[in-house]
Amino acid sequence: xxxxxSPLILLMVALSACHSTPYADSTxxxxxxxxxxxxLQSRDELGRWKANPETMEGIRGMRALIxxxxxxxxxxxxxxxxxxARMGAILERCTMEGEAHLALHDYLVPLMKLLHQLPDSPExxxxxxxxxxxxxxDERFR
Numbered sequence: 001x002x003x004x005x006s007p008l009i010l011l012m013v014a015l016s017a018c019h020s021t022p023y024a025d026s027t028x029x030x031x032x033x034x035x036x037x038x039x040l041q042s043r044d045e046l047g048r049w050k051a052n053p054e055t056m057e058g059i060r061g062m063r064a065l066i067x068x069x070x071x072x073x074x075x076x077x078x079x080x081x082x083x084x085a086r087m088g089a090i091l092e093r094c095t096m097e098g099e100a101h102l103a104l105h106d107y108l109v110p111l112m113k114l115l116h117q118l119p120d121s122p123e124x125x126x127x128x129x130x131x132x133x134x135x136x137x138d139e140r141f142r
Contacts, residue, residue, distance in 0.1 A: 049100040054093035
């Protein structure tokens, strides 16, 4: 029997959630990669990208799960499943476009790897790594 892991499914969703449409000719395709002024305007004075509300909500939810563990009553596998569910919601509800969207992918892929490596009985150092990565979100996004 073939077993497909949750992180693999999340990665497939992440890659397909780009909301891009195929282009009919090369001119349109080339323009897809051009920097438009709207993507530049989505950065604040600190260089942070504007994230959509659903992404912000998902990151806040992950932070809450990590900070409440182990007192939350969740065991390690339920914690991982809950974090995976939050990640899935972020990917499904992504409405970001352009450079901000690519920056979000760059941020989420290492986080997905950390979540994938989380065992049923996580070590404090593993939870700290996730917590630190989640804290870095505010340095890159607003």
